[in-house]
Amino acid sequence: MHPKSKGLRGSIAVPGDKSISHRSVMFGAIAHGTTTVQHFLAGEDCLSTISCFRKLGVTIEQEGDRLQIIGKGIDGLREPSEVLDVGNSGTTIRLLLGILAGRPFHASLVGDSSIAKRPMTRVTRPLAAMGASIDGRNKGEFTPLSIRGGHLTGIEYKSPVASAQVKSSILFAGLQAEGETSVIEPSKTRDHTERMLQQFGGNVDIDGLSVKVTGGQQLKAVNIDVPGDVSSAAFFLVAAAITPNSELVLHNVGLNPTRTGILDVLEQMGADIKILPKKEDNAEPVGDIIIKTSALKGIEISGDLIPRLIDEIPVIALLATQANGTTVIKDAHELKVKETNRIDTVVNELTKLGAEIEATEDGMIIAGGSTLNGGHVDSHGDHRIGMMLAIASLICSGEVNLAESEAIAVSYPAFFEDLARVNVQ
Ligand code: S3P
Numbered sequence: 327m328h329p330k331s332k333g334l335r336g337s338i339a340v341p342g343d344k345s346i347s348h349r350s351v352m353f354g355a356i357a358h359g360t361t362t363v364q365h366f367l368a369g370e371d372c373l374s375t376i377s378c379f380r381k382l383g384v385t386i387e388q389e390g391d392r393l394q395i396i397g398k399g400i401d402g403l404r405e406p407s408e409v410l411d412v413g414n415s416g417t418t419i420r421l422l423l424g425i426l427a428g429r430p431f432h433a434s435l436v437g438d439s440s441i442a443k444r445p446m447t448r449v450t451r452p453l454a455a456m457g458a459s460i461d462g463r464n465k466g467e468f469t470p471l472s473i474r475g476g477h478l479t480g481i482e483y484k485s486p487v488a489s490a491q492v493k494s495s496i497l498f499a500g501l502q503a504e505g506e507t508s509v510i511e512p513s514k515t516r517d518h519t520e521r522m523l524q525q526f527g528g529n530v531d532i533d534g535l536s537v538k539v540t541g542g543q544q545l546k547a548v549n550i551d552v553p554g555d556v557s558s559a560a561f562f563l564v565a566a567a568i569t570p571n572s573e574l575v576l577h578n579v580g581l582n583p584t585r586t587g588i589l590d591v592l593e594q595m596g597a598d599i600k601i602l603p604k605k606e607d608n609a610e611p612v613g614d615i616i617i618k619t620s621a622l623k624g625i626e627i628s629g630d631l632i633p634r635l636i637d638e639i640p641v642i643a644l645l646a647t648q649a650n651g652t653t654v655i656k657d658a659h660e661l662k663v664k665e666t667n668r669i670d671t672v673v674n675e676l677t678k679l680g681a682e683i684e685a686t687e688d689g690m691i692i693a694g695g696s697t698l699n700g701g702h703v704d705s706h707g708d709h710r711i712g713m714m715l716a717i718a719s720l721i722c723s724g725e726v727n728l729a730e731s732e733a734i735a736v737s738y739p740a741f742f743e744d745l746a747r748v749n750v751q
Contacts, residue, residue, distance in 0.1 A: 327728065329700060331720035332750040333571030333619075340559045340744075342367035342391060342552035343580050344737050345490070345518050346610065348417045350550045351375045352425065352498070353526050354395030355384040355403070359547030363393040365578075366552055370736045371415035378422055381406040382433075397547055400502060405431035409470075412437040414665060414707070414736050417491055419469070420449045421519075424495030427458035428502030429475035436470045440665050440707055446471060449495040452483050456499050456507070478503035480541060483510070487660065488633040490515035490584075493537060500539040501528070508538035515633045516584040518610070525550070525609050553580035553612040557710075558738050560588045560638045562748070565717045567597045567620040568648040574617055574748060578604075581611040587635030589615070591642055595622040595649055624651030624694045632657050637664075640714040643672045646692035647681045648721070655689035665708040665736075675703045675711060679718055679726070700724025709736035716745065 347367040352375065354361030366372065368391055376386050376393075383404035385396040403425075410433055412418040419435055423446075426433050447467050450460045456478040462471035480503040485492050493509045497519055500507025512535070520530045520537055526545040531538040559579045566572040581589075581603055592599050597620040603613040624646060627635070635642065639661060646653035661668040673685045678701050682693035700722040705712030712734045719726035734741045 327716065327719040327726045329719070329722055329724055331569050334562070334566045334569050334574050334720070334748045335572065335750055336748045337575040337577060338562055338744050338748060339577040340554040340562070340579060341369070341738060341740065343555040344369065344371060344557065345417060345516055346522070346552045346580070347372040348375050348421065349518055349522050350552060351379055351386065351393070351395060352421055353522050353545060354393070354397050354547065355379045355382070356400040356425065357397040357526050357545035357547045358399045359397055361395040361397060361547040361550065363395070363550045363552060364391065366391045366393050367555065367737070369739055370413055371418065374411065374413035374415045375418045378410045378412065378418060381408050381410055399544070400425070400429070403429055406433050409434045409436055412441060414438050414440055416441065416444055419446070420491040420495045421498060423449050423453060423460070423471070423473060424498030426473050427453040427456060427475050427499040428478045432472065432474045434470060434472045442469050445663055448487060448489065448492050452481065452496050453499055456481055456503055458499070478541070480505035480507040482508045485509055485511050488513040488515050489660070490519070494519040497523070497530075497537065497539050501541060501543055503541040506538055506540050508536055510536045513630045513633050514584060516582065518582070521609055553610050554578045555737070556580050556585050556588065557637045559615065560641050561713045561717050561741075563588065563592060563599070563615065563617050564641045564645045565720055566617045567592065567622065568645060569720050570619050571750070572619045576615045576617070578612050579615055581613045584634060587631050588638040588642065590631065591625070591627060591635060592617070594625050595645070596620065597622060622649035624649045624653040624692070626654045626656070628656035636660060637710060640668055640672045640710050641717065643676060643683060643690060643692055644714050644718050646694060647676065647683070647696040647698065649694035651694050653692045653694065655692070656686070658689040661689070666706045666711060668708070668711070671706050671708060671711050672714070675715055676718070678703050679722060698722045700726045702727045702729070704729040705731060705733045707733045709733045709738065713738065713741055716741070720749070
């Protein structure tokens with residue numbers, strides 16, 4: 327990659343939100359009728375979700391970022407004759423397990439080498455407690471997994487981790503269980519499942535950190551318009567803030583408050599950012615964001631803010647290297663079980679470029695005011711590490727060589743094209 331950008335200028339409409347795109351396929355598949363989706367994220371993770379539901383007998387037509395899903399209700403799902411391959415996608419496997427937990431058939435699930443290291447008992451245990459039979463490597467901890475759905479009974483589940491994947495998986499099972507199912511989270515996580523369930527005509531009771539559904543609800547197909555992914559926008563927000571002579575407009579970005587921790591951090595660090603909320607329809611808030619080159623200061627990031635920006639921490643670490651003063655990130659143990667151990671990969675790769683950054687047990691400490699040089703870095707197959715390093719190269723004095731950059735297609739296939747369009751060389 328070429329050294330030193332002369333500024334990022336112009337506008338970008340980032341691709342559709344990954345979490346919402348997955349859920350649009352899942353709800354469409356279990357609802358009655360034809361669901362249409364616009365601005366679907368056709369990245370590898372969401373394509374894995376489509377492929378799994380096709381193997382479960384659901385007809386899904388895809389043309390670029392448009393989908394048509396022919397739902398026949400949850401009883402319309404069929405025992406798959408092939409293994410369900412979730413690729414790199416934690417959201418696909420964990421939410422799908424919740425759906426399969428109540429289906430009267432067998433399914434086998436596998437993924438790539440990263441998925442094989444990610445903990446699954448956080449969902450398989452509560453789903454088994456509801457009545458599903460699940461087994462897998464190391465007593466059900468890891469893929470390959472096999473599941474035979476059962477007659478489910480509702481539970482009250484106090485989740486030990488703040489995870490929307492855990493919450494959503496149990497809620498999908500709860501929709502098929504006898505009685506009520508509730509999940510109580512330690513901190514609020516993204517609420518796209520709750521919002522989309524209501525869009526599909528379902529009922530959910532939300533009371534603070536507790537979310538409750540009743541089994542046996544019939545869902546009806548709707549038309550979904552997926553907002554731009556704030557997690558993808560984050561790379562361009564940081565790029566503009568740290569690159570001299572920048573001014574970028576990002577259009578139609580999802581502004582769901584359970585996802586906008588990155589915007590709070592930019593504001594707290596003193597970034598020159600304007601958020602222009604547009605519409606609040608019944609589903610997800612959306613708006614435009616304008617950001618310019620900014621003078622930044624280091625801050626502490628911890629507590630309930632962490633789940634609201636968990637996927638943005640790699641790029642926040644880069645942002646912090648360019649601030650005045652130290653930034654401390656705490657309470658982020660969950661980073662260790664993402665697509666890679668993101669504490670280790672962020673610290674190792676940014677260190678190679680010349681950053682002063684130290685790993686801690688639950689986060690990292692980042693010195694501000696670093697000059698980044700360049701060098702050979704590696705995404706380690708983690709899309710968000712790849713994009714963070716590509717953005718870092720914009721301010722490096724020397725050449726950056728990024729290995730395994732193809733991982734970026736997991737969530738943002740057109741990332742390099744979009745970057746090239748706004749990057750002044
Ligand atoms: C997601 C939830 C988060 C997030 C992931 C997508 C979702 O994971 O990191 O990228 O769509 O529910 P956890 O639930 O494991 O925190």
